[in-house]
Amino acid sequence: MSRPVVVWFTGLPCSGKTTLAAETDRRLRELGLATSLLDGDLIRRTVSADLGYSDADRTEQARRAAALAAEEARRGKTVLVALLSPRRTSRAAARETIGDFVEVYVRCPLEVCEARDVKGMYRQARQGTLKDFTGVGAPYEAPERPEITLDTDQEDVPACVGKVIAYLEKAGHLTLSKG
Amino acid sequence: MSRPVVVWFTGLPCSGKTTLAAETDRRLRELGLATSLLDGDLIRRTVSADLGYSDADRTEQARRAAALAAEEARRGKTVLVALLSPRRTSRAAARETIGDFVEVYVRCPLEVCEARDVKGMYRQARQGTLKDFTGVGAPYEAPERPEITLDTDQEDVPACVGKVIAYLEKAGHLTLSKG
Numbered sequence: 001m002s003r004p005v006v007v008w009f010t011g012l013p014c015s016g017k018t019t020l021a022a023e024t025d026r027r028l029r030e031l032g033l034a035t036s037l038l039d040g041d042l043i044r045r046t047v048s049a050d051l052g053y054s055d056a057d058r059t060e061q062a063r064r065a066a067a068l069a070a071e072e073a074r075r076g077k078t079v080l081v082a083l084l085s086p087r088r089t090s091r092a093a094a095r096e097t098i099g100d101f102v103e104v105y106v107r108c109p110l111e112v113c114e115a116r117d118v119k120g121m122y123r124q125a126r127q128g129t130l131k132d133f134t135g136v137g138a139p140y141e142a143p144e145r146p147e148i149t150l151d152t153d154q155e156d157v158p159a160c161v162g163k164v165i166a167y168l169e170k171a172g173h174l175t176l177s178k179g
Numbered sequence: 180m181s182r183p184v185v186v187w188f189t190g191l192p193c194s195g196k197t198t199l200a201a202e203t204d205r206r207l208r209e210l211g212l213a214t215s216l217l218d219g220d221l222i223r224r225t226v227s228a229d230l231g232y233s234d235a236d237r238t239e240q241a242r243r244a245a246a247l248a249a250e251e252a253r254r255g256k257t258v259l260v261a262l263l264s265p266r267r268t269s270r271a272a273a274r275e276t277i278g279d280f281v282e283v284y285v286r287c288p289l290e291v292c293e294a295r296d297v298k299g300m301y302r303q304a305r306q307g308t309l310k311d312f313t314g315v316g317a318p319y320e321a322p323e324r325p326e327i328t329l330d331t332d333q334e335d336v337p338a339c340v341g342k343v344i345a346y347l348e349k350a351g352h353l354t355l356s357k358g
Contacts, residue, residue, distance in 0.1 A: 037298075046309055049231060117201075118198075119201070119221050123216070130224060130225055
């Protein structure tokens with residue numbers, strides 16, 4: 001019925017990665033798929049409790065996320081990963097590890113992300129209290145050829161998730177039963 | 180025009196603490212107040228990077244949050260704290276440290292929080308991957324006499340924030356200019 005795949009949401013803080021991955025996860029489970037949702041914050045609370053936010057630690061965080069995702073996919077799960085993963089090389093390595101990999105660029109202008117500033121982190125980063133914050137004190141390298149690009153400043157959650165579902169269906173990762 | 184105060188949002192994971200604190204912060208700034216938003220995740224990324232999720236570490240996290248909030252209030256800021264702070268003793272200590280303290284119980288049934296499960300953490304906690312997760316593997320002690328209780332399963336964000344603003348005005352922490 002479906003070929004396991006890892007859908008990897010990357011983007012700036014407050015771009016909408018977690019929201020979109022979680023909603024895609026919910027929709028796929030409704031459609032009867034076995035899924036696994038791996039969020040960066042969740043990984044940091046478990047297997048990456050030893051890591052910080054330096055460039056090297058972020059690379060290691062992405063490596064572990066990719067290894068976890070690959071393992072879940074091997075068990076037949078469709079995996080949704082929401083991870084900042086600011087480095088192109090990290091995402092290329094994840095693609096290499098995983099194989100069936102769909103990179104979703106959650107694209108949103110920095111000023112829009114910063115206006116959302118859900119947890120007040122952009123403000124602290126601008127004030128210098130929060131170092132190495134991606135988009136302010138640390139770089140984000142946008143994907144060059146992502147499978148999917150979602151413009152969260154222009155399209156709402158259902159529209160964005162609809163694009164992901166449509167892509168997965170077209171790519172043979174999901175066979176929707178037509179009611 | 181206003182007497183500085185610390186508004187402390189406590190509640191289960193996914194109850195709505197961050198959303199409500201951030202929206203209250205936004206509204207208060209619109210009203211011309213100097214504010215400071217202290218979110219648990221932000222504090223964990225900065226001054227509490229050495230702490231985990233044991234009972235002792237959570238107590239220390241709440242102690243640091245209270246100290247930071249007290250300092251900001253001393254500088255004339257109205258402070259919004261969004262912190263799980265599952266222990267009554269921690270919140271009582273924060274009240275003691277801070278003085279002008281408004282405890283907001285973000286009340287939401289566990290099953291509703293768990294259904295939201297924004298980052299997939301409840302699921303991982305049920306599967307045993309995520310230890311010490313409040314509400315599943317670790318206790319949450321509900322406030323006994325909070326200044327404000329917000330039922331986020333019944334009322335939407337504007338209604339909840341409206342209650343906080345109304346309380347602050349009544350308590351003399353905010354003098355709204357009547358247009």
